Amino acid sequence: MRIDISKFGTTLISRPAGREAYLSARAYSIPKEGDEPIELDFSKINVLTPSWADEFVSGLKNDFGSARIKIIVGDNLSVKTTFETLNASAVV
Amino acid sequence: MKALEWVIAQEGVEKPSQFYCETRDVAQARVEKMRPDFIAHKWSDDESGLLAAIAGELTGNCFDHNLGNWPNLPGCWFEYEVDDSSFRMVIADRGRGVLKTLRQVRPELKDDHEALGVAFTEIVTGRAPEQRGNGLKFVIRSLGLLHGLQSFLFVSGNAALRLSGKVDIIDVLRYIAEADTTVSGTYVELSVRKNI
Numbered sequence: 489m490r491i492d493i494s495k496f497g498t499t500l501i502s503r504p505a506g507r508e509a510y511l512s513a514r515a516y517s518i519p520k521e522g523d524e525p526i527e528l529d530f531s532k533i534n535v536l537t538p539s540w541a542d543e544f545v546s547g548l549k550n551d552f553g554s555a556r557i558k559i560i561v562g563d564n565l566s567v568k569t570t571f572e573t574l575n576a577s578a579v580v
Numbered sequence: 581m582k583a584l585e586w587v588i589a590q591e592g593v594e595k596p597s598q599f600y601c602e603t604r605d606v607a608q609a610r611v612e613k614m615r616p617d618f619i620a621h622k623w624s625d626d627e628s629g630l631l632a633a634i635a636g637e638l639t640g641n642c643f644d645h646n647l648g649n650w651p652n653l654p655g656c657w658f659e660y661e662v663d664d665s666s667f668r669m670v671i672a673d674r675g676r677g678v679l680k681t682l683r684q685v686r687p688e689l690k691d692d693h694e695a696l697g698v699a700f701t702e703i704v705t706g707r708a709p710e711q712r713g714n715g716l717k718f719v720i721r722s723l724g725l726l727h728g729l730q731s732f733l734f735v736s737g738n739a740a741l742r743l744s745g746k747v748d749i750i751d752v753l754r755y756i757a758e759a760d761t762t763v764s765g766t767y768v769e770l771s772v773r774k775n776i
Binding site: 535 | 615630640644721
């Protein structure tokens with residue numbers, strides 16, 4: 489399944505907002521059963537920070553396992569730089 | 581009143597409504613307003629996205645590390661100007677500063693200079709055991725991608741990180757020196773010329 493992250497907004501900045509988005513996705517967007525891959529599509533995002541991404545992605549990885557989570561980065565430079573930063577510290 | 585005067589004032593501090601963000605929600609709303617301003621002045625998605633993300637991380641830090649512990653006035657100063665060729669931003673807070681924050685997890689830190697070096701180069705956060713500490717590394721990485729970077733100044737305590745022009749983000753420690761003005765919280769200035 490694919491989650492269009494722009495459904496949570498296109499300027500994704502703060503930790504509290506990332507945490508809230510994660511809780512909402514866990515409750516309403518992801519099936520409780522099954523093990524199909526979960527694609528997080530950031531391709532429509534305009535602004536992303538490591539704070540928001542860390543809360544959202546790390547939360548889902550903890551709940552559903554890293555192996556199921558696939559991140560679609562897209563072309564936006566703030567999205568690319570966010571995931572480069574997080575990957576460098578092995579957070580996500 | 582200018583941001584630097586506001587952040588170093590000892591007492592009787594006013595709340596400059598134009599730039600003052602008492603809560604995170606206000607700061608976040610102002611960061612979200614940046615994008616239409618950039619579009620109006622024809623900045624690229626890459627540059628505007630990075631600059632807004634830097635603003636988001638830096639304003640977020642003001643609240644993340646001071647919530648419930650403000651020495652006096654809570655909140656941050658967030659000011660920016662953008663036109664067809666240049667961008668300037670100031671973010672400041674009257675919080676505890678980098679050294680006091682990082683001593684929560686690194687009590688051996690000896691001074692502001694050392695604390696600033698750790699903050700910008702190591703994955704460490706005063707909010708451990710939470711997995712945080714990427715924000716300032718992201719800021720440095722982003723600054724390295726902005727070809728029009730003119731200057732970046734980050735002051736906390738009596739230490740300052742000063743960058744100008746094309747910077748070597750691998751070796752930021754050598755850009756840390758004594759601040760011109762001591763700031764108990766944090767004070768950040770960023771100037772960028774549009775990369776046409």
